[in-house]
Amino acid sequence: MLDNVQVDDLFEELLKQYGYDFRDYSRASVLRRVSRFMTHTRLPDLHSLKLATLKDPQFFEYFLQEITVNVTEMFRDPSFFLALRQKVVPILSTYPYIKIWDAGCSTGEEIFSLAILLKEENLLKRTRIYATDINQKVLRQAKEGIFPMAHMVHYTKNYQKAGGKYSLSDYYHAHHGGAIFDSTLLENIIFYPHNLATDESFNEFHLIICRNVLIYFNKQLQERVFGLFLKSLAPLGYLGLGKKESVLFAAKPEFFESIDKEEKIYRRTY
Amino acid sequence: MKVYMSGKYKAVVMGGSWGGMNAAVEILKYLPADYPLPIVLVLHRLKGVISELPALIRKKTYVQIKEADEKEKMQPGTVYIAPADYHLLIEQDQTFSLDVSEAILFSRPSIDVTFESAAEVFGKKLIGIVLSGASKDGSQGLYTICRAGGQAIVQDPRQAEVTTMPQAAIETVKRAKVLTLDEIAAYLLAV
Numbered sequence: 337m338l339d340n341v342q343v344d345d346l347f348e349e350l351l352k353q354y355g356y357d358f359r360d361y362s363r364a365s366v367l368r369r370v371s372r373f374m375t376h377t378r379l380p381d382l383h384s385l386k387l388a389t390l391k392d393p394q395f396f397e398y399f400l401q402e403i404t405v406n407v408t409e410m411f412r413d414p415s416f417f418l419a420l421r422q423k424v425v426p427i428l429s430t431y432p433y434i435k436i437w438d439a440g441c442s443t444g445e446e447i448f449s450l451a452i453l454l455k456e457e458n459l460l461k462r463t464r465i466y467a468t469d470i471n472q473k474v475l476r477q478a479k480e481g482i483f484p485m486a487h488m489v490h491y492t493k494n495y496q497k498a499g500g501k502y503s504l505s506d507y508y509h510a511h512h513g514g515a516i517f518d519s520t521l522l523e524n525i526i527f528y529p530h531n532l533a534t535d536e537s538f539n540e541f542h543l544i545i546c547r548n549v550l551i552y553f554n555k556q557l558q559e560r561v562f563g564l565f566l567k568s569l570a571p572l573g574y575l576g577l578g579k580k581e582s583v584l585f586a587a588k589p590e591f592f593e594s595i596d597k598e599e600k601i602y603r604r605t606y
Numbered sequence: 607m608k609v610y611m612s613g614k615y616k617a618v619v620m621g622g623s624w625g626g627m628n629a630a631v632e633i634l635k636y637l638p639a640d641y642p643l644p645i646v647l648v649l650h651r652l653k654g655v656i657s658e659l660p661a662l663i664r665k666k667t668y669v670q671i672k673e674a675d676e677k678e679k680m681q682p683g684t685v686y687i688a689p690a691d692y693h694l695l696i697e698q699d700q701t702f703s704l705d706v707s708e709a710i711l712f713s714r715p716s717i718d719v720t721f722e723s724a725a726e727v728f729g730k731k732l733i734g735i736v737l738s739g740a741s742k743d744g745s746q747g748l749y750t751i752c753r754a755g756g757q758a759i760v761q762d763p764r765q766a767e768v769t770t771m772p773q774a775a776i777e778t779v780k781r782a783k784v785l786t787l788d789e790i791a792a793y794l795l796a797v
């Protein structure tokens with residue numbers, strides 16, 4: 337069991353030295369990640385962890401990669417992408433130019449899903465997607481667009497359930513156990529690091545997607561991100577959250593109306 | 607019926623997989639609507655068939671049953687079911703956190719994860735129960751509960767639909783009480 341006071345101290349020091357703020361992450365899950373990291377790296381206690389991360393920026397980078405949860409998949413919760421296709425895309429297609437922000441995109445499976453969907457709706461060419469994450473390693477992986485071939489069976493099923501019009505295999509070729517995705521899908525996609533806990537709004541978007549990220553934040557941090565999204569959405573812009581994320585947004589009906597309750601798709605009310 | 611409570615316990619966590627749901631219902635059906643403890647139920651099940659589960663159990667019980675929502679605060683007399691495809695953790699303020707990190711022992715939700723985080727929060731004021739199931743999940747979590755001073759209970763394997771899970775728990779947690787479902791219900795009513 338980790339001592340909360342020592343954990344607070346660790347997070348304060350990391351914030352001071354590196355500017356990364358984990359103080360308002362959901363404690364139970366971040367503590368689990370920290371203990372797991374300590375077991376893997378054979379650090380006996382929080383004090384040694386603190387010394388090691390403060391002394392060595394590369395070790396801190398590794399710590400950051402390991403305590404963020406990057407598990408993702410293509411067309412995760414296919415019904416979300418289906419709802420996006422049916423309820424949001426028709427409105428987006430009336431804009432001459434579309435701007436989308438995928439916050440917490442992880443290793444890119446979500447970005448490729450989105451790009452494929454937009455391509456099939458003939459919107460990809462006039463869309464710009466900003467794909468951001470706190471973890472720079474996953475962003476590098478996302479840019480490569482190579483996913484394990486073994487996952488393609490599952491992703492193909494997801495793709496079909498998400499209303500895919502062709503065949504997922506049209507978008508990749510197999511190479512040494514990897515599915516290499518068509519790099520032209522990424523032509524209008526910009527990857528860069530952005531920290532939802534500390535960074536500001538940087539543009540205005542017609543659609544913001546942020547799924548399975550807010551579950552890792554406590555109420556205060558969720559509030560902050562709520563403000564950030566409100567600031568970053570164009571009037572009547574859309575917001576898509578993860579399957580189990582909604583509390584805050586449902587509780588503030590003056591800002592967002594629900595477009596699809598089940599799929600957690602909201603629209604700015606003004 | 608009014609349940610007498612000594613205040614010795616603050617929460618109950620239960621876990622199971624194959625046969626675990628039926629076992630849980632056999633216990634929960636004896637608990638009155640005003641049962642004074644919150645109960646968290648973690649069951650492995652196939653992706654997709656999740657949402658019907660609370661409804662299925664609800665038909666047969668008096669206590670309120672719902673899926674645990676992110677950031678929701680635990681209330682007495684309520685059974686919270688871990689949503690499919692997420693690990694369910696408990697925070698110090700007795701609210702729930704969800705997590706989509708890797709499956710553990712092929713399971714998400716993982717019984718171990720919920721049990722371990724509950725042990726952190728409730729310490730010796732926790733009852734952990736391992737039911738029928740075809741996996742070793744739950745043993746490690748039950749061990750943690752026991753080590754933190756909580757009460758470990760395992761469904762009697764002779765009565766379980768699948769014995770793997772209770773058997774593994776008994777082997778890992780020597781101090782666990784091994785009880786039939788009726789006895790577990792009686793225990794929960796008497797604490």
Ligand SMILES: C[S@@+](CC[C@H](N)C(=O)[O-])C[C@H]1O[C@@H](n2cnc3c(N)ncnc32)[C@H](O)[C@@H]1O
Binds near residue numbers: 409412443470530546
């Ligand atoms: C579980 S993944 C979700 C991936 C994808 N959106 C999905 O739903 O499949 C969570 C992602 O959020 C990122 N993340 C965590 N904290 C963050 C922060 N403060 N700012 C931006 N991204 C963050 C993690 O690095 C991770 O890649």
